[in-house]
Structure formats: C-alpha cells, structure tokens
Amino acid sequence: MKNYVQNDDNIKVVAPRAVNAGELVLLVSLFGVAVDSAANGADVVIVTEGVFDLTALGTDTGAVGTKVYWDNVNFRVTTTSAGNTFIGVLTKAKANGETTARVRLSDPS
Known part of the structure; x- marks a missing residue:
C-alpha cells in the first residue's frame, strides 16, 4: 500500500524536552514512553501501547x-x-x- 507509513505502537517524534529512556513523553494529546534518551528537540521513538x-x-x-x-x-x-x-x-x-x-x-x- 503506497500511503502506509508505520505501525502506531512505536512513533518517532521530536522530544519536547530532554527525556530519559523510560520516561513518558506528552505532545498535546499524543503520549508514549521514550525508548531511548533524547535531548530537547531531538528525534525520539515513543511506545504508545503497553x-x-x-x-x-x-x-x-x-x-x-x-x-x-x-x-x-x-x-x-x-x-x-x-x-x-x-x-x-x-x-x-x-x-x-x-x-x-x-x-x-x-x-x-
């Protein structure tokens, strides 16, 4: 399928603050737990289910x-x-x- 982007249980977002692996990340109403640590403004993958x-x-x-x-x-x-x-x-x-x-x-x- 041409318009498929990714599964929704692991989403790459821009960290709204410096985060450590295992911390919850909130972006308006999208939230998940950071897989790795990331600096403010860096890409971070969050797990949205579990x-x-x-x-x-x-x-x-x-x-x-x-x-x-x-x-x-x-x-x-x-x-x-x-x-x-x-x-x-x-x-x-x-x-x-x-x-x-x-x-x-x-x-x-």
Missing part, C-alpha cells in the same frame, strides 16, 4: 483500574484530573508513599 512503571506522585493512591493522568509540569503520574492529561489506568494498586505507578497506556481519544 503497561509501564512510571514515576508517580507519592501521596496518590488507587486501586486496579483507577484512571491516571500525566502532570506535564512535574513529569509524573497522578490521580488528579484537573489540569492534567488522561494517559491510562492502574494495573497494580498504588499505595501512599509509592513513587512508581504501573500504568496501562490508553488511547488518547
């Missing part, structure tokens, strides 16, 4: 299935929707004090 352990707000708690959002100011997962972008749901319960959340990325639509 389950990932991501940096999270330590005081948040949630059961499996709780919706989570990306805080693009502090670069972490939170259960607070106000001012943040929906990215998926918890696949493992998160307790107070834990600074990592296991998240299944969801389609941004």
